[in-house]
Amino acid sequence: MSEAAATPAAGRRRFIAPARADVDPMRFAHPVFAAFGAFDDVMVSADWPGVAALDQRLGVPGKRLVEQDEVLLADGLHYERRIAAGCIATRAQNWHDLFNALVWARYPAIKRALNARQCRDLDGEGSGGRTRAQAALTQFDETGVVVRVRDAAMLQAWNGHDWSALFLRWREDWSSGTIAVAAVFGHALMEQALLPSRLLVGKCLVVQGDDDAQAVEQVARAIVRGDVLNDPLELRPLPLMGIPGWHSDQDEAFYRNAEYFRPVREGRVYPGPHGASR
Template sequence: MTAAAAEAGGTRRRFIAPPRAAVDAACFAQPLFAGYAAFNDLLVAPAWLDVDALDARLALPGRRLVRQEAALLADGLHYEQRIAQGRIATRAANWHDLFNALVWARHPAIKQALNARQCRHIARNGVHVRDRAQAALTQFDETGVIVRVCDPALLEAWDRHDWAALFVAGAGAWREGGIAVAAVIGHALMEQALLPGRLLVGKCVVVCADEDARAVAQVVRMIESGHVLNDPLDLRPLPLAGIPGWHRRQDAAFYRQADYFRPLREGREYPALQNA
C-alpha cells in the first residue's frame, strides 16, 4: 500500500516488487536513495547475496540477519522480540528485506529506538494486540522520512497543505537547504520506488535543525523518550515527487493533481515543530 492510501484510510493492498532482473538500475539514481549510495553495488548487482553473505557485508552492530524459515518462525516470538534478541528475520532474494537491512546499516540508532518502543508495547499488550502507537511506529518504519526545516513559514504552508507555497514558492529553500530530507527511513518507500513512475508519499517526523546528522540524532531521542510516534496522526504526509528535483515533471499541472497533492482534511492538525 502506498503512503498516500494509508493517509486516506484506504484498503490495504500488498505491493509486489518486480524481480531483480526487471529492475532498471537507473532507478537507484533517484534522490530517495541518495543516503544509501555506499550500498549501490548491492542494488545494481545482477544476482542476490544470500542472507549470510549480506549479514557479513553489513556487519550490523549488535544485530545479525538470519534466514527467515519455518524453524525460526516456530519459536513463538514476535518479529520485534527476535530483533531485541539480536536476530533480524530476513527473507532471501527479497527487496523489502534488503532495504530493511540497509536502513539498519545506515541508521542503526533509529531502528534500535523503534524496536525498543515496539517491544515495550508488545510486553504490555501481548503479541496479538496493536495500539495506535505501534501503528505509528510501524508506519514510520515502513514509509518514514525525517525532514529538517528552519523556516516556520514553510512548515505553516505544509501544515495547511499549501503545496504551491511549499514546493514552488519554496523551491529555493529546498535547493539551498532551508528545508531538506535529512534521512529516508521507510524501506517500503524504497521498494515502491523500484517502479520509477510511482508517486510516493513519505510519513514525516519534522525537526528544526541545520544539519542532517543533528536532525537524525534528535529524532532518535524523541523516539526513545516517547515524544513522537504515539499515533499515526503524529506523522506529516509529504508528497515526495513535489520536492524540487525529485520528479521529471514539475509543472503547474503536475502540482494541481489533487489525488496526490491532497487538500487538508477538516480538523486535521499536526504536532508542533521540535528543535534539534
C-alpha cells in the same frame, strides 16, 4: 516489520515489487536512495546477495541478519522480540527485506529506538490488541521520512497542504537546504521507488535545525523517550515527488493532481518541529 504486519490491510492491494532483473540500475540514482550510495553494489548487482553474505557485508553492530524460514519461525518469537535478542529475520531474494537491512546499516539508532519502543508496547499490551503507538511506530518504520527545517514558519504552508507554496514558491529553499529531507527511512518507500511511475508519500517527523545528522539523532532520542510516535496522526504526509528534482514532470499540471497533492482534512492539526537543542 513483523510477520503479522506484512499482511496487507483488508481491501488494500498488496504492492508487488519488480523482479531484480527488471530494475534499471540507474533507478538507484533517484534521491530516495541518496543516503545508501555506500551500498550500491548490494542494490545494483545482477544477483541477489545471500542473507549470510548480506549480514557480513553490512555488519550491523550487535545484530545478525538471519534467513527467515520455517525453522527460524518455529521459535515462536514475535518479530520485534527476535530483533531485541539480536536476530533480524530476513527473507531471501526480497526487495522489502533487503531495504530493511540497508536501513539498519545506515540508520541503526532509529531502528534500535523503534525496536525498543515496539517491545515496550508489547510488554504492556492488554486485550485491546494493537495500540495507536504500535501503528505509528510501524508506519514510520515502513514509510518514514525525517525532514529538517531552519525556519519553523515554513511549516504553515505544510500545515494547510499549500503544496504550491511548499514546492513551487519555495523551490530555492529546497535547493539551499532551508528545508530538506534529512533521511528517507522507510524501507517500503524504497521498495515502491523501484517503479518510476510510483507517486510516493512519506510520513514525516520534522526537526528544526541546520544539520541532517543531528536531525536524525534527535529523532532517535525522541522515539526512545516516547516524545513522538504515540499516534499515527503525529506523522505529516509529504508527497515526495513534489520536491524539486524528485520527479521528471514537475509542471503546473502535475501539482494540480489533487489525488496526489491532497487538500488537508478539516480539523487536521500537525505537531510542530522538534528543536535541535532538546
